[in-house]
Amino acid sequence: MGNRSCPPPPAPTVAFPLPLSTTALLFPRRRLYRSQVPIRGLEVWAALEDMTWGPDNVRKWSTLALLAIMGTALTAATDPGFVAMISQKGLDFACQQGAAELQKELQTINVPDFSGVFKMKHLGRGSYEFYSMDVNRFYIPNPEIRMLPSNGLQLFIKGASIQINGKWKSKKNVLKASGNFDLSILGVSIFAELTLGSDPSGHITTNCSHCYSHIDSVRIKISGSMLGWLIQLFHKKIETSLKNIIYQKICKIVRNSVSSKLQPYMKTLPVITRVDDVASIDYSLVAPLTTTDQFLEGKLRGEFFWHGHRGSISFDPPVMRFLPNNDYMVCMAISDYFFNTAVLAYQESGTLKITLGDQLLSKDDRFQLNTDFFGKFLPKVAKKFPSMGVQLLISAPLSTHLSIQPSGLSFKPKLETQASVVLPNASLVPLFLLVLKTNASLKVDAEENRLVGEMKLGRLLLELKESNFGHFKVELLEDVINYLILTIVLPKINERLRQGFPLPLPEGIHLINFMIYSYQSFLLLEADLYRT
Template sequence: MGVQSLVVACGAVALCLALTTATNPGFVVRITQAGLDYANQQGIAILQKELAQLKLPDISDKSGKVRYQLSRLRLRDFRLPYSRITPISNVGLQVSISNAFAELDGDWRVKLRFVRAHGSFNLKVENVYIKISLRLGSDAAGKPTVSTSECSARISKVRVRFSGRLGWLYNLFHRAIESRLRKTLESKICDIVDKSVRNELQKFVQTLPVTARIDAKTGIDYSLVAAPRATAQFLDAGLKGEFYSLAHRSTVPFSPLPLALPSDHDRMVYFGASSYFFNTAGIAYHEAGALVFEITEDMIPKDSRFSLDTSLFSAFIPQLEEMYPNMPVKFRLSTPTAPFLTIGPGGISLNPIVEAQAYAILPNSSLAPLFLLSLTGNVSAVINVRSGRIVGSLDVGRIRLSLKDSAVGTFEVRTIQSLMNILTSSSLLPRLNARLDEGFPLPLLDRIQLSNILVRFYQNFLLLGADVHFQPRG
């Protein structure tokens, strides 16, 4: 478990998120050296605690005519003064530990013909060098995989001090013991690494949510489609980054454009969310029927000083009052096509088309169609990250109206311009923003928290930067 803890914390940041669609990713994650340094710091602290529980097997052997046995080996101290995690091109990550120091205690027993002796000993291991290479990949389901591609441990110096009598006897076998202990420790370290990677780290990285359910109607596909790409400065991972309807997943009619993240290194991790990522959200919600909203009398703010009924329209649609006198009115707003947004240095903008169908609610609760309006306007978005989720809010400029159909005769739509502005700003927009404030989950491994958030806009993508905090269990 010891070496595994270092690797887990490393993987917790390095695999904190993962990779692409068929050609270009819709969502990109970059782990910088600062992120890997943090993982190293956290992992070393955990490793030093767990190495205190490392147990070595008893050793029985013969050196010349001396038979000896070492037992009850106990690790008293283990120091890792220098370590580093670095990305390796086309492989994954390398964990390097140098100048490590360990101290052990144990019991000894020797036999030379009729001479027998026993006592305790102290073992100091100095200048320990460990190198671990981790290969990162993905399985058929798009979940991350990790394996040990290389492990080497080298101990430069081992010193044994025996307590007890018969000092001349110790010298007959202490060099053999030092050599044996060196080989045993070197082998044990890499055995622990390999076992921990297979049994513990692999299980941990599988906590990456390659699909994230958002609500009852939609989800996000965060599956890896290729292994993370390592360079000398960072580790890049591209995800599919695609929203989909839970009821029916259809093929997106367009492809993501290439994403070229800037060479920022102030934060530990960066997320590149492309316009493709957000536009598939519009398609998913449209296909799921989630972009249909109704506005009724009970949604009108109390201070609006009007009632949503046919008398409200009598001044400019007199025939409406004659046909349906003093009857409640309901608007059903929907989008004929999925909204499409653009991302540029100035932010996120979209010009959605919304259709507003007005109905009179008859005494028997049936609906009588009145007129159909087309609404267009400039919409801007504010984006942030909170509790590991992308959150946002919309702001709508002046709405433009046009009459598409009417069962109550023609009329000048500008006469109800103010009314529609009030209805959308007081009823529709708050409902949309309430949903956006719930946010959409980022692809984070278990026990990863984000802080020090940075939000920037570039052509075709939104860049989110953050520092990482790994929360150990317990």
């Protein structure tokens, strides 16, 4: 179960039977221990059905959204099929990205005009006004983010500074003066708590549940008139007043930024992710957020389902125990339950099949899928149906259970190939039914926010299950079936695998420096992040 203190076991290449089907699922080939050199090779069960995903759209706050997807929706207690964790390194990355957006918002602070009066012995009364004030800089040096032991995050900003410039004017009896000023606000501290939750639809919610700000000092520099020295005499009163105005604005901006920027982005995180026309994935949360001193963990349902019908699953997710590496920003544990529900969804939809006909072959091939060719070992067929086409329907009639082991993934699918004569009116006459077995391997890599791969197949072995036109030696068909699979089916599988399988990441967030490891009953993907 992934005890990394153990010596690394040998890492043989694992081969296993492959069902020819209509979707692409990725599985590990080897790598268990951290001390073992990782190899980006995974074993796979793959298929041919189209998968479509829309393009990513970059949004503000996209990095902090990664934190929320690991969220706090409380549903029925169950083990997850998919676990997502973010380390302190990942939180720091998210904090820098979020603070950059917050800094832009804070620079939009609207400072209202400010006026007052002064009175001095022997000089009498006068008035002053500060106006046209603009924030030209709000500097945030080293923001920090920490995990709360419940369902939220704490944001700390210390040593920030604000630069404001504007105009002033003063009146003393008949004397008038005006000029410019520069205001430096130093030692700005902000403390905010973000509470994560969910709405009834299952979307992640976030709000700023608490905010506190503090300003150490304010310094004003007056220039532009002979009366400037007079205004400077009252700088303490002026600075205190402006300090209070800015103080009240800061937390208002923080709260507004969370509600107007971050929360709308949360709504773009889908609870249900569409895979293709057949299936979608349920990435809803099955338990509240949990934290340690180093990781924020979210438990997702991780379940495929068929669009035409979503019934109960007869098997449960396995328990996944592992020690994530805090040298990476995120890690994702993907259980065999996740993949098995995919097999079940496509099997229930009836799409785990592919039809091969004579029209798929070029005329210079060494054989044709017609009764003349099959008549060589089934003479009754050629005699009864002369020069007619033959089609092969390859399918997976029963759902196959996949098991992930430390050495890779293994399973024993049972495929069937039904051969039929195609009559002139397009009706079919069954000829025989074959059972197919094979081994397969897949090398897998990552491209931004999806897994991609390339499959290799072993030789298929055939067994005759039934025949309507007499017994024959299936060995006579092995070369034909293997040729069709390698030249027609396998290229379609690899084309689909190159399109990849999407991982549950926020918009604009992609993976780099990834590593994949195989454990008992699940895969572990560790990676860093970057934002586009």
